Amino acid sequence: MKTTVAIVKGSKNPQQTEIRKMVEQSIGLIGGIDDIISRGDRVLVKPNIAYEIKPGETEVSDPRVAKAICDILLDMGAKPLIAESSAAGVDGEAAFEASGYYDLRKQGYEVINLKAAKTKKTIILDNPRGKVLKKVKVWALVKEVDAIVNLPVIKTHDHLPATLALKNIKGLLVDAEKKNFHHKYGLSQAIADLNLVIKPDLTIVDGIFCREGLGYPFSDEIEMDLIIAGKDPVAVDTVTLLIMDIDPLKQEHAVLAEEHGIGTMDMKKIDVVGKKISDVKRKFKRPEEALKKMLNLNDFEILASDTTCTGCRGMMFYFLKSMSDQGKLSDLKKYTFIVGMHDSLPKGLDKEKTILVGVCLEQYKGLGRYVKGCPPFGSDVASAVFGKDVKQPYE
Numbered sequence: 001m002k003t004t005v006a007i008v009k010g011s012k013n014p015q016q017t018e019i020r021k022m023v024e025q026s027i028g029l030i031g032g033i034d035d036i037i038s039r040g041d042r043v044l045v046k047p048n049i050a051y052e053i054k055p056g057e058t059e060v061s062d063p064r065v066a067k068a069i070c071d072i073l074l075d076m077g078a079k080p081l082i083a084e085s086s087a088a089g090v091d092g093e094a095a096f097e098a099s100g101y102y103d104l105r106k107q108g109y110e111v112i113n114l115k116a117a118k119t120k121k122t123i124i125l126d127n128p129r130g131k132v133l134k135k136v137k138v139w140a141l142v143k144e145v146d147a148i149v150n151l152p153v154i155k156t157h158d159h160l161p162a163t164l165a166l167k168n169i170k171g172l173l174v175d176a177e178k179k180n181f182h183h184k185y186g187l188s189q190a191i192a193d194l195n196l197v198i199k200p201d202l203t204i205v206d207g208i209f210c211r212e213g214l215g216y217p218f219s220d221e222i223e224m225d226l227i228i229a230g231k232d233p234v235a236v237d238t239v240t241l242l243i244m245d246i247d248p249l250k251q252e253h254a255v256l257a258e259e260h261g262i263g264t265m266d267m268k269k270i271d272v273v274g275k276k277i278s279d280v281k282r283k284f285k286r287p288e289e290a291l292k293k294m295l296n297l298n299d300f301e302i303l304a305s306d307t308t309c310t311g312c313r314g315m316m317f318y319f320l321k322s323m324s325d326q327g328k329l330s331d332l333k334k335y336t337f338i339v340g341m342h343d344s345l346p347k348g349l350d351k352e353k354t355i356l357v358g359v360c361l362e363q364y365k366g367l368g369r370y371v372k373g374c375p376p377f378g379s380d381v382a383s384a385v386f387g388k389d390v391k392q393p394y395e
Helices: 016-029 063-075 092-099 101-106 165-172 175-185 187-197 233-243 252-260 287-294 310-325 359-367 378-386
Strands: 003-009 042-047 079-084 111-113 122-126 135-139 147-151 153-156 202-212 220-230 270-274 301-304 336-339 354-357 369-371
Touching (some): 063 147, 101 111, 135 175, 165 233, 187 252, 202 233, 233 270, 310 336, 336 359
Parallel strands (some): 042 147, 147 202, 301 336, 354 369
16 A cells, blocks of 8 residues: 655745645645544644754744644644754753744743753663664653654755654654764664654654755755655655655665665655655755865865764864865865764874864874864864864854
């Protein structure tokens, strides 16, 4: 039996009333949700509120889409609540406030910052089918609700190559586990394993304002005016990647999730309804394309492992952008920057021009200039290269 993914296209910059209609249409196109949500059900709506970013800056799920989903659920007699925990090390209160989600709370919607003191109850889930994630610590609320509606936003990622439905579930982890996904397990397999124990019942993708390139604030906004919906998160990610003109097979965690039986990537088994993929397809700029355009990578080298976390990768982008703004990129010539966990380092490194970034590399600190921190400040990396008191505005 085929799974269904709906694509709905709105007018340019749709407003709240139209967004509600778009979400309703997408739900109708996939056959409704009476089979997964009933009157009285407590439903967790899980947006992406990873960072302290203002509404409209498109690194977070649009609160207008969350509101539309909640209103539809309320009309069904369900009890929606919006819950999320921001990225590791990010002030959740600041992220919820800046992104506009606390404005929804003021309007009477239940909005929960999972990092807040009164909601810090956690549980450990057994995951016998997981390959690397045999147990995982999550917020207890995840298992106290009757259903989960996943609300990712369309954006490229500096490693994956996109962050969509499957990865968005990572926000239901406690911070320590988020770090383990990079440092201990390997991100792609861990994401696939996580979706075995926390599988959303419905995915509504916010594709109104999207993001391409390196990630905020260096990425570029794309207005797509789309809502994408489905009950199979693997199929939803597959269709969304095709809309982004990204080969779905390059999204390793989606491939691994399909191997787990979580969903399908086979387009012969996916019925796309509403708009055709070809009607709305647009090439998204990949992070590596944006980085090459911004920097001359022939002058220096960055060695990052698959387990390099978002903190260190993001910090390095900030550092390099700062150096570019100050006209100092040429001063990095012949330097090698190493980030993330490595089983071994290349032989023949120039000790004076090797910068070891972050605590994951502490064991190698005799082989170069070591910068401690998890992640370090960009100013600390600059100091390792240039000495003390180097201007670094991006902290």
